[in-house]
Amino acid sequence: MPGKLKKSSGLILSIVLLLSLITACSGNNNKSSESPSSSQASNSPSAEPSGSSESPSAEPAGIDTSKKVELQFYMLGNAPKDLAKIEAEINKMALEDLNATVKFNFTTWTDWDQKYKLLLSTGQKVDLIFTAEWTQYQQYAKKKAFMPLDELLPKAAPVLNQFVPQDMWDAVRIDGQIYTVPATYKEYVTGGFVWREDLRQKYDLPKPVDMATFEAYLAGIKKNEPNIQPVAIGSDVAAALSDSHLDIARDIVGPMPYGVFAPYGNPSQVTNYWGSAEHLEDLKLYRSWAEKGYISKNELNVKDTNQDKLINGTTAAMLGDNPTRYNQTLNNMKSLHPDWELGYHPYGLTKGYATPVHPIHNGFAIPAHSENAERALAFYEKMVTDKRYNQLTEYGIEGVNYEVENGYYKMLGNADTNGFLRENMQGWAWRNPEFMLFEPSYDGVQAIFDELDKIQKPDIYTGFAEDYTEYQAERAALEQVEKQYLFPLLAGQVADVEKGLATFMDKAKQAGLEKVQQGYTNQWLAYLQEAGIQ
Numbered sequence: 001m002p003g004k005l006k007k008s009s010g011l012i013l014s015i016v017l018l019l020s021l022i023t024a025c026s027g028n029n030n031k032s033s034e035s036p037s038s039s040q041a042s043n044s045p046s047a048e049p050s051g052s053s054e055s056p057s058a059e060p061a062g063i064d065t066s067k068k069v070e071l072q073f074y075m076l077g078n079a080p081k082d083l084a085k086i087e088a089e090i091n092k093m094a095l096e097d098l099n100a101t102v103k104f105n106f107t108t109w110t111d112w113d114q115k116y117k118l119l120l121s122t123g124q125k126v127d128l129i130f131t132a133e134w135t136q137y138q139q140y141a142k143k144k145a146f147m148p149l150d151e152l153l154p155k156a157a158p159v160l161n162q163f164v165p166q167d168m169w170d171a172v173r174i175d176g177q178i179y180t181v182p183a184t185y186k187e188y189v190t191g192g193f194v195w196r197e198d199l200r201q202k203y204d205l206p207k208p209v210d211m212a213t214f215e216a217y218l219a220g221i222k223k224n225e226p227n228i229q230p231v232a233i234g235s236d237v238a239a240a241l242s243d244s245h246l247d248i249a250r251d252i253v254g255p256m257p258y259g260v261f262a263p264y265g266n267p268s269q270v271t272n273y274w275g276s277a278e279h280l281e282d283l284k285l286y287r288s289w290a291e292k293g294y295i296s297k298n299e300l301n302v303k304d305t306n307q308d309k310l311i312n313g314t315t316a317a318m319l320g321d322n323p324t325r326y327n328q329t330l331n332n333m334k335s336l337h338p339d340w341e342l343g344y345h346p347y348g349l350t351k352g353y354a355t356p357v358h359p360i361h362n363g364f365a366i367p368a369h370s371e372n373a374e375r376a377l378a379f380y381e382k383m384v385t386d387k388r389y390n391q392l393t394e395y396g397i398e399g400v401n402y403e404v405e406n407g408y409y410k411m412l413g414n415a416d417t418n419g420f421l422r423e424n425m426q427g428w429a430w431r432n433p434e435f436m437l438f439e440p441s442y443d444g445v446q447a448i449f450d451e452l453d454k455i456q457k458p459d460i461y462t463g464f465a466e467d468y469t470e471y472q473a474e475r476a477a478l479e480q481v482e483k484q485y486l487f488p489l490l491a492g493q494v495a496d497v498e499k500g501l502a503t504f505m506d507k508a509k510q511a512g513l514e515k516v517q518q519g520y521t522n523q524w525l526a527y528l529q530e531a532g533i534q
Contacts, residue, residue, distance in 0.1 A: 160181065
């Protein structure tokens with residue numbers, strides 16, 4: 001499932017490869033400037049990168065590697081159990097190739113957004129950090145929290161610079177500059193209902209394809225399996241519940257912040273969702289879910305991921321997840337419970353359209369305060385374009401964590417005993433379509449992508465880069481109000497919903513809601529006009 005084909009002339013390609021050899025003398029995996037041309041990623045375990053796979057010398061890409069450094073690499077989420085083993089193997093290669101070692105750090109999923117903010121604002125030692133639109137890449141880039149990469153890429157990572165198609169580099173530019181390295185794997189990360197299909201069949205429940213059928217499924221689970229939580233939401237109720245519901249039920253253009261709402265079909269028609277009749281209606285729906293026992297009374301304090309709760313059987317559904325992660329959850333679940341099944345229905349098939357992932361969605365940036373920018377980028381080039389680094393950090397140690405059977409990935413052991421599950425480092429950003437390994441069940445995901453390809457429409461939201469300089473203080477105050485007053489409403493923990501909403505709106509206005517909404521709306525409309533989006 002690679003990105004779009006990058007067309008380069010043979011002359012330019014020859015020059016690039018020659019310069020890489022002259023300046024690097026490294027035996028780097030000198031890849032073609034073209035990304036894979038097929039629309040389907042290779043499943044072959046024998047797919048080797050072009051060029052030598054031998055370790056490079058101590059001076060790759062002409063950068064100074066005379067001083068040994070330790071790179072601080074930050075990922076979101078929870079660390080895999082066998083992280084130390086993977087890190088040790090990576091460091092053997094990195095020490096030889098780059099005279100560097102790396103420390104893989106993880107935020108955990110608990111309050112990851114606050115931890116992320118602190119990593120970028122307090123001057124901590126961070127050399128590489130995950131980026132996405134949902135981690136506010138555009139806003140942080142505008143604030144110069146990341147280092148511009150335009151001049152650094154040809155020097156420190158020439159192979160990576162050529163590997164990523166030019167249109168993807170252009171798509172992640174903020175104010176004309178590149179601040180992150182985008183993933184080249186094409187996928188759909190649009191939402192979809194996830195449920196225990198074996199239970200649905202057992203009790204003859206409706207297939208969830210919209211909110212009405214999803215609720216009917218939850219009611220059936222509550223009636224027939226009282227010891228299983230019908231749906232998992234988790235502590236991030238704004239994203240997992242509200243954003244998903246607005247997507248499938250109200251067709252919002254994207255996860256717009258601050259209660260601003262615009263429909264995909266008419267994105268310039270901006271309204272204020274918070275405090276509206278629709279908002280009250282939705283909050284009453286969430287309250288009813290809590291009253292009926294569909295969601296946990298302790299939802300805001302849940303530590304397990306929603307996927308983990310499906311895997312271990314403590315929940316029967318998720319309101320929204322993307323096809324690839326659904327497939328991973330399915331395989332991890334079946335490794336423990338072979339007789340269980342998961343069902344999936346993408347929102348796009350109900351809405352009538354789906355948007356392919358935007359290049360901003362998965363990336364890695366170098367924070368502006370990094371002291372090892374060149375080495376960090378050279379190391380990240382290895383993560384993406386060197387098969388040894390790539391597959392080790394995506395799948396673990398072959399023969400220990402996985403094996404390749406008939407061209408497919410096969411987990412060794414199960415989700416409890418295996419210390420490094422597939423993509424256990426949340427390595428979405430450095431996926432390389434040439435090296436990717438899939439379970440046989442991924443053929444089903446490919447089938448979903450094929451269906452969504454037929455109804456695809458452009459993502460008109462993710463390219464928008466907000467600049468909140470003029471309302472930064474109000475924005476920070478509003479964020480605290482959300483967590484204190486809105487999140488309990490979303491989790492169904494407030495008995496008097498109308499009074500709770502009134503209190504939230506009063507506190508939000510005191511925090512500067514109107515200024516924030518107006519500032520955001522003005523920028524959004526200007527973006528639509530500049531981009532020629534009607």
